[in-house]
Amino acid sequence: MSGGLFDIPSDLQNSYWGLVGLHLREALIPVAVGLVVALPIAQLCVRLRWLYPPVLWVTTVLYAIPSLAFFVVLIDYTGQTETTVMIPLGVYSLVVFVPAIVDGVRSVPQETLDAATAMGLGPVRRYFQVQLPIAAPAIIAGLRIATVSSISLVSVGMLIGNQGALGNLLHDGQIYNQPRLIWLSVIGTAVLAVLADAMLVVVRILVTPWMPRGGRAPRPVDEPEPLTAALEDAAR
Numbered sequence: 495m496s497g498g499l500f501d502i503p504s505d506l507q508n509s510y511w512g513l514v515g516l517h518l519r520e521a522l523i524p525v526a527v528g529l530v531v532a533l534p535i536a537q538l539c540v541r542l543r544w545l546y547p548p549v550l551w552v553t554t555v556l557y558a559i560p561s562l563a564f565f566v567v568l569i570d571y572t573g574q575t576e577t578t579v580m581i582p583l584g585v586y587s588l589v590v591f592v593p594a595i596v597d598g599v600r601s602v603p604q605e606t607l608d609a610a611t612a613m614g615l616g617p618v619r620r621y622f623q624v625q626l627p628i629a630a631p632a633i634i635a636g637l638r639i640a641t642v643s644s645i646s647l648v649s650v651g652m653l654i655g656n657q658g659a660l661g662n663l664l665h666d667g668q669i670y671n672q673p674r675l676i677w678l679s680v681i682g683t684a685v686l687a688v689l690a691d692a693m694l695v696v697v698r699i700l701v702t703p704w705m706p707r708g709g710r711a712p713r714p715v716d717e718p719e720p721l722t723a724a725l726e727d728a729a730r
Contacts, residue, residue: 510682514660520583537621554589574655579651583644586647606628634698634702635698641687645683664680
């Protein structure tokens with residue numbers, strides 16, 4: 495088989511950029527769902543400290559299950575589809591998100607929580623308007639790990655009917671003896687992971703302007719501390 499650099503075998507029924515879009519969809523949707531699921535679970539673990547060890551144990555055990563074993567179990571219910579690939583990725587993300595959120599929320603000083611309560615914030619508003627913003631650096635750090643991991647693991651989907659997006663090129667590269675396809679898969683996946691991580695770094699900078707940066711001038715004396723700023727924003 496010959497052709498241009500980005501020519502893709504017809505059996506994949508997609509263009510190279512179509513596979514890139516598919517790869518991002520299969521990787522990012524499970525991460526987003528995992529984050530949404532982890533938020534209430536982590537809050538329960540913060541409020542009920544005894545619950546944290548068993549939850550962490552369960553997420554760790556689930557993470558230890560090989561993706562292929564997950565596929566075998568799920569394929570009878572969801573078939574050879576994207577959903578079969580995305581469910582394990584969402585489950586795997588919990589082992590990163592739950593401890594990241596719990597540790598971040600627990601790092602909020604008790605006096606800050608007391609001040610928020612005194613300002614009339616209930617538990618829900620206090621969680622979303624005070625605790626989560628202050629815990630944002632830890633949460634985004636977990637999000638970076640989960641995102642990069644998910645992007646790399648999508649390729650395993652090639653084992654169940656060409657559902658691995660860019661990973662499908664690994665299979666076809668071997669069948670057609672085309673190293674070009676293998677390199678397109680490997681380099682493309684690596685570039686997506688690097689770009690996604692870089693975007694999350696930018697997000698962290700935007701949502702946590704109070705964090706110190708290399709070479710940044712010291713905070714002016716009249717600039718509020720982050721905890722004070724969070725409480726003032728929440729009270730508005």
